Amino acid sequence: MELDDRITLAGAEGVDLDVVLAGLTSRVGAALLDLALQVVALLGLTALGGLFGDAGVVIVAVGGFMVMMAYPVVAEAYAGGQTVGKRALGLTVVSIDGTPVSFLAATVRNVLRVIDILPGTYLVGAVAIFFSARNQRVGDIAARTLVIQKRRAGADTPTMSVGAGLGWSTNGSSVPVATAGLVGVEHWDLSGVTAEEVAAARTFLARRAALDPAHRASLAQTLALQLLPKVAGVPLDGGPEVFLERVVAARSR
Amino acid sequence: MSAQIGTGPMMASQGVGGGGRAPGTLGEFVAVGEPGWNRAADLAGRARGRVQRLNAAEVRELGRLYRQVVADLAYARQRFASDPVTVKLESLARDVRPLVYGSVVQRDSMIRFVATGYWRRVAERPVFLVVAAVLLFAPMVGVGFWTHGSPDRAAQVAQVSELSAGVGEGGFRDPDTDKVTDTGTNAGFSASIFTNNARVALVAYAGGVTGGVVTIISLMFNGLVIGLVAGLAVSSGNGVALWRLIIPHGVLELSLIVVSGAAGLRTGWALLRPGHRSRVEALATEGRAGIEMALGSALLLVPTGLVEGFVTPRGLSLGPALAVGGGLGVLYWSLVWWRGRLGGDR
Numbered sequence: 060m061e062l063d064d065r066i067t068l069a070g071a072e073g074v075d076l077d078v079v080l081a082g083l084t085s086r087v088g089a090a091l092l093d094l095a096l097q098v099v100a101l102l103g104l105t106a107l108g109g110l111f112g113d114a115g116v117v118i119v120a121v122g123g124f125m126v127m128m129a130y131p132v133v134a135e136a137y138a139g140g141q142t143v144g145k146r147a148l149g150l151t152v153v154s155i156d157g158t159p160v161s162f163l164a165a166t167v168r169n170v171l172r173v174i175d176i177l178p179g180t181y182l183v184g185a186v187a188i189f190f191s192a193r194n195q196r197v198g199d200i201a202a203r204t205l206v207i208q209k210r211r212a213g214a215d216t217p218t219m220s221v222g223a224g225l226g227w228s229t230n231g232s233s234v235p236v237a238t239a240g241l242v243g244v245e246h247w248d249l250s251g252v253t254a255e256e257v258a259a260a261r262t263f264l265a266r267r268a269a270l271d272p273a274h275r276a277s278l279a280q281t282l283a284l285q286l287l288p289k290v291a292g293v294p295l296d297g298g299p300e301v302f303l304e305r306v307v308a309a310r311s312r
Numbered sequence: 313m314s315a316q317i318g319t320g321p322m323m324a325s326q327g328v329g330g331g332g333r334a335p336g337t338l339g340e341f342v343a344v345g346e347p348g349w350n351r352a353a354d355l356a357g358r359a360r361g362r363v364q365r366l367n368a369a370e371v372r373e374l375g376r377l378y379r380q381v382v383a384d385l386a387y388a389r390q391r392f393a394s395d396p397v398t399v400k401l402e403s404l405a406r407d408v409r410p411l412v413y414g415s416v417v418q419r420d421s422m423i424r425f426v427a428t429g430y431w432r433r434v435a436e437r438p439v440f441l442v443v444a445a446v447l448l449f450a451p452m453v454g455v456g457f458w459t460h461g462s463p464d465r466a467a468q469v470a471q472v473s474e475l476s477a478g479v480g481e482g483g484f485r486d487p488d489t490d491k492v493t494d495t496g497t498n499a500g501f502s503a504s505i506f507t508n509n510a511r512v513a514l515v516a517y518a519g520g521v522t523g524g525v526v527t528i529i530s531l532m533f534n535g536l537v538i539g540l541v542a543g544l545a546v547s548s549g550n551g552v553a554l555w556r557l558i559i560p561h562g563v564l565e566l567s568l569i570v571v572s573g574a575a576g577l578r579t580g581w582a583l584l585r586p587g588h589r590s591r592v593e594a595l596a597t598e599g600r601a602g603i604e605m606a607l608g609s610a611l612l613l614v615p616t617g618l619v620e621g622f623v624t625p626r627g628l629s630l631g632p633a634l635a636v637g638g639g640l641g642v643l644y645w646s647l648v649w650w651r652g653r654l655g656g657d658r
Contacts, residue, residue, distance in 0.1 A: 071413070072382045076406050120503035124510065139361025159361070159414040167603045173518045174526075197521055200592055201579075201599040257338075258395040265396045310338070 066193055066205075068157040078157065079208040080194040081150045083185060086206060090181070092144035093131065100126045128169065135165040145206075155193075155203045164202040171198035249310055251289035257310050260286070260303045267300070279303060338392055345384050349404060352377035356407045363411045378412045381405050428651050430608035433601055434571055435652025437578055444573035447531040448566065452539035459543025466544055506617030509565060510610040513572035517579070517606035520599065524580025531573045552630055559633045561620035563641035568609040568616065575602035575609075612644075 064080040104122040108115030134142040140152040140160050152160045152168070160168075175184030175196045184196035193205055260282055267275050276299075283299035286306055293305050355374045359365050366374065385401040392398050434441070459466035512534065519526030545554035582598035583591055623636060 070382065070405075070409065072379065072386075074382045074386050074405070076402060076409065078406065117503040120507045124507045128514075137362075141361075153410065157409060157413075159410050163600060163603055163607075166607060167599055170514050170603065170606070171518050171521060173515055174521050201521055201595050203596045254392065255394065258392065261396050262394070308339075 064194055076157070078153075078205075081148075081206040081208050082194065083188050085148045085150060085208070086188070087181070089142070089144035089148045089150050092147055093142050094144075096143055097126050097130070131169045132162070132165045135160055135169070136162040149209045150206055151209045152204050152206055155205055160202075160204050164204055167202035168196075168198035168204050171201055174198070247290065247292040247309055249290055249293075249306060252286060252306065252310060256286060256289075257307060260307050264300075264303060264307060338395070338397065341384075341388070341392070342397060345380075348377055348380050349384070349401065352381055352408055353404055356404075356411060359411050361410075363414065374408065375412055378405070378408045381408060425604070425608070430604060431648050431651035433604045433608070433652075434574075434648045436601070437574070440574035440577045440581070441570060444527075444531060444570045444577055447528055448535040448570055448573065451532045451535035452542075455536050455539030456543040456546075459540055460547045463544060463547040466540060466547075469540065503617065503621075505620050506613050509569070509613045509617065513569060513606055513610050513613065516569065516572040517575045517602055520576035520579025520602055521583070521595070522580065523583050524577050527573055527576030527580060530576075531569070534569065556628055556630055556633045557624055559637035560624045560628060561616050561637065561640075563637040564644055565613070565616045565620070567641060567644055568612055571609045572606045575605035578602050578605075616640075 064082065065077045066080060067075045067077050069075050101123055104119050104126070108119035108122075111118060131142050135152045141150065145151065152165070154160050154164060172184075175181060175187065175198055177183045184198075187196045187200070188194050191200065193199075195205065199205065263278060263282055267279070270278065279299040283302045286303070290306060293302065293309070295302060352374065355366060355370055355377070359374075363371055363374070381401060381404055385398070385405055388395065388398040388401055455466075512530070516527050516530050519528075519530055542551075542554060542558075545551055579595065579599045579602040582594035586594035589597070619636070619640070628636065
C-alpha cells in the first residue's frame with residue numbers, strides 16, 4: 060500500500076484521512092470499459108433507429124448524445140461518483156475536499172475530456188496525470204476533482220466486521236481459543252510484547268484466510284518465533300497460529 | 313443501537329455517562345465500539361452514496377455515529393497504531409464522511425439557473441461577448457465580401473472544407489450539417505442539428521483551457537465557413553433564398569455560439585491573467601462560470617434546432633423569416649439584459 064499515491068484530506072473533526080489516488084492504468088482500464096459499453100449502446104441505438112425511419116434519426120442523434128455526453132456526467136454526479144467502468148475497477152470521482160462531486164463539476168470534467176483526449180489517444184490527459192501532484196487530468200484540474208481508489212473489488216467485504224480483525228469472531232476454528240485456550244491466562248507473562256508486535260500478529264490473523272498455505276505457515280512461524288522469547292507461560296500445543304491467537308487474545312482481554 | 317450521544321468507547325471515556333474511564337484493552341475498545349461501527353457501516357451501505365436514501369432519523373443517527381467513529385479512530389491511532397481495527401475504522405470513516413458532509417442538491421437550483429443564474433452569467437462579463445462576436449463575425453463579413461468579389465477562386469477554396477463543398481451546385485446546404493435542405497418537416501434533421509451545434513458550443517467552451525486558442529480558432533473557422541457559403545450564394549444570385557433559409561434559426565443559433573465562445577474566452581483569460589488568484593484557482597472559478605454559460609446555451613440549442621427543422625424548411629418569405637429570426641434574437645438578448653442585471657452585486 061505504501062507504493063500508492065496518497066493524499067491527506069483534513070476533516071472538520073481534526074482527524075485527517077488518507078485517500079489513495081487512482082493510477083493511470085486503472086483509469087485507462089475504466090475508460091476502456093466505459094467506451095466499450097458506449098460503443099455497444101450506440102450500435103444498439105443505430106439498430107433501433109433503423110426500425111423507425113425519421114423518428115429513428117431522432118433516437119440515434121439524441122440517444123447518442125445521451126450515451127456519450129450525459130451518461131458519464133449523470134453517473135458521476137448521481138451514482139456515487141462512479142460510471143460502470145469506474146465501479147468495476149473500484150474508482151470514484153470526488154471533489155478535491157473528498158466530498159461527492161457536483162453536477163456542474165462532473166459536467167466540466169467530462170466536457171473537457173475533448174481536450175484530454177487529444178490527439179485522439181488521451182496523450183494530454185496522460186501527461187497531465189503524470190505531472191500533476193494529485194494525478195489529475197486537465198478536466199480534473201478545472202473541475203477541482205480527484206479520482207480515488209475506493210476499495211479494490213473483493214479485497215474487503217462491504218459490510219465491516221471489526222471483530223474479524225481480532226481473529227476470533229468470524230474464523231470458526233479460533234473461537235474456542237478465546238475461551239478454552241485461555242486456561243491459566245492469569246499466569247502468563249506478556250509484558251515484553253510491544254504494541255507493534257501485537258498489531259503485526261493481529262494483521263496476520265485477520266488476513267491469513269487469503270494467504271497461500273505455504274506462506275501462511277512460514278509467516279506464522281516467523282511471527283511466533285519472534286514472540287516466543289518474550290512470553291512466559293503460554294502453552295505451545297497447537298502450533299504457531301494457535302500460539303499467536305493466544306497471545307493476541309490474552310493481550311486484548 | 314441507542315440513538316443518544318456518547319455511545320462509543322471514546323464518548324463514554326469522556327465521562328458523558330459519568331465516571332467512565334478510557335478503555336484499557338483492545339478487547340474492551342472493540343467490544344464497546346463495534347455495535348456503533350457496524351451500525352454506521354450498515355447505514356452507509358444502505359445509503360449507497362446518497363444520504364437521501366435514508367430517512368430523517370437515520371440521517372441524524374449517521375451523523376452522530378460518524379463523530380463517534382472519528383473519535384474512536386483518533387484514539388485507536390494513538391493506542392493501536394497499525395492495528396487492523398485502526399485500518400478498518402479509517403476505511404469506515406472514509407465511507408461515511410461524504411454522506412455526512414456532502415451537500416444535497418437543491419431541487420430548486422435548476423429552476424434558479426433557468427430563471428436567473430444563466431442570464432446573469434451571460435451578462436456578467438460583456439467584454440468577452442464582444443470579443444467572441446468580433447471573432448465570429450469579422451471573418452464572416454470579410455470572407456463574404458471577398459467571395460462576392462472573386463467567386464471563382466472562392467468556389468475552389470470552398471471545396472477544401474467539407475462544410476462548404478458543393479455550395480452553388482444544386483440545392484442549398486445547411487452550413488451546419490452539410491445536408492441538402494428539403495422542404496419536408498424533419499424531426500430527425502432537428503435532432504442532428506441540435507447535437508452538432510451543442511458539440512460546437514461545448515468545444516468552444518472546452519477550448520478555454522488551451523488559453524482560449526482553440527476557442528478562437530473554432531469561432532473564426534465557423535465564421536469563415538458561413539461567410540464563404542453566404543458570399544457564394546449571393547454572388548450566384550441566390551442571396552434572398554439563402555437568407556430565408558438561415559435567418560429564422562440563425563440569429564439565435566449564432567448568438568448561442570457567441571455566448572459559448574465567450575465562456576471559452578473567459579476560461580482562457582483566467583489562465584492567462586489569473587490576477588490575485590492562483591492559476592488553478594482562477595481556472596476552476598471561471599471554468600465553473602463558463603460551463604454554466606455553455607450548458608445553458610447548449611440547452612437553448614434544442615428550440616433552435618426545432619426551428620431549423622420545422623420552421624425554416626417551410627420556405628418562409630423574407631419578411632416572416634426576419635420576423636421569426638429577429639424575434640427570437642431580440643427575445644434572447646432582452647432576457648440577458650433583463651434577467652442578467654438582477655442583483656448585480658451577487
